[in-house]
Amino acid sequence: MGWYADRVLPALIARGMENKQMTKYRPLVPSLASGRVLEVGLGTGLNLEHYGDEVTHVFGLEPARKLLEQAAERAERAAFEVDLIEAGAEAIPLEDASVDTVVTTWTLCSIQDLDTALSEIRRVLKPAGRLLFLEHGRAPDAGVARWQDRLTPLSRPLLGCSLNRPMDRLIDAAGFRFSELRKEYFDGPRFISYHYVGQAQPR
DSSP states (O other), X not given: OHHIIIIIHHHHHHHXXXXXXXXXHXXXXXXXXXXXXXXXXXXXXXXXXXXXXXXXXXXXXXXXXXHHHXXXXXXXXOSSEEEEEOOOTTSOOSOTTOEEEEEEESOTTTOSSHHHHHHHHHHHEEEEEEEEXXXXXXOSSHHHHHHHHHHHHHHHHHHSOOTTOOHHHHHHHTTEEEEEEEEEEOSSOHHHHEEEEEEEEEO
């Protein structure tokens, strides 16, 4: 799995993140960010062009070196300073209460220890900071959820993705309160197209 995880999986992720549906919805979240931003799961840096004038600095956290190498060119073109950080979200190398905004887009499904990662996100956010998220997860329809449960043991090792995470409950349990939350199906197969989009602040 080392060769697959280091070489094949990053290439699959990079290709998948550029599909038409993700390109359509991608600007929803980064466009709302402000101040010092931590993007968890920077990938190849596709979100960087969607940050607005209120962003002063982006810390791009990404555990896959291959993806960070591809993100470097986009980071150089950004109108704000970008620090690329090769690390996982379970141990974020930033100080407590040091960022104004945390952004995640199609990332929380891939983090192995999500409870720890959300705790770390809460730690680095300022008390009035915001978590902005665009994530797919567990569907409310029982039949769809059963398929998500069946497919996750395959999607996890092959695609690095857990299909069946109830994102709203996990974020709430990590000590956040929602100021905005949309839950709906986007276009695409229903087992992967139910989305959670919103904003949350530390309680």
